[in-house]
Amino acid sequence: xxxxxxxxxxxxxxxxxxxxxxxxxxxxxxxxxxxxxxxxxxxxxxxxxxxxxxxxxxxxxxxxxxxxxxxxxxxxxxxxxxxxxxxxxx
Amino acid sequence: xxxxxxxxxxxxxxxxxxxxxxxxxxxxxxxxxxxxxxxxxxxxxxxxxxxxxxxxxxxxxxxxxxxxx
Numbered sequence: 468x469x470x471x472x473x474x475x476x477x478x479x480x481x482x483x484x485x486x487x488x489x490x491x492x493x494x495x496x497x498x499x500x501x502x503x504x505x506x507x508x509x510x511x512x513x514x515x516x517x518x519x520x521x522x523x524x525x526x527x528x529x530x531x532x533x534x535x536x537x538x539x540x541x542x543x544x545x546x547x548x549x550x551x552x553x554x555x556x557x
Numbered sequence: 558x559x560x561x562x563x564x565x566x567x568x569x570x571x572x573x574x575x576x577x578x579x580x581x582x583x584x585x586x587x588x589x590x591x592x593x594x595x596x597x598x599x600x601x602x603x604x605x606x607x608x609x610x611x612x613x614x615x616x617x618x619x620x621x622x623x624x625x626x
Contacts (some may be wrong), residue, residue, distance in 0.1 A: 533589070544587060
């Protein structure tokens with residue numbers, strides 16, 4: 468494969484990531500709504516830690532475990548933010 | 558605003574800082590480095606008194622981003 472073909476493949480994967488990020492966020496919002504109804508906190512450090520641990524355990528590479536944690540930190544930060552904002556008025 | 562955690566800050570201290578920020582209605586981005594964690598705080602911090610945050614266990618320093626001139 469040449470650079471152009473590889474970039475087309477990356478663009479395709481970026482589209483998949485975009486879809487998956489939003490699908491994940493929609494599920495996080497559903498959880499946020501349930502948390503709100505049950506009076507549970509938005510921030511659940513134990514759950515976040517379990518996600519990091521699981522992702523590192525399943526990480527096949529070439530990304531290092533530390534990089535996986537940094538990527539998921541951002542995903543989780545944004546999910547938490549969305550949950551907090553969207554459940555504020557409910 | 559940036560919160561710089563001490564190198565030896567433990568999980569409980571980090572969680573307390575994050576909970577404090579959430580209680581103050583801030584969002585944040587955690588960045589885990591090789592030996593230190595930095596928390597980038599998202600929100601309007603101009604009039605926020607950071608002394609209480611700076612005093613939390615595990616916090617090395619809190620930096621407010623200067624306003625553009």
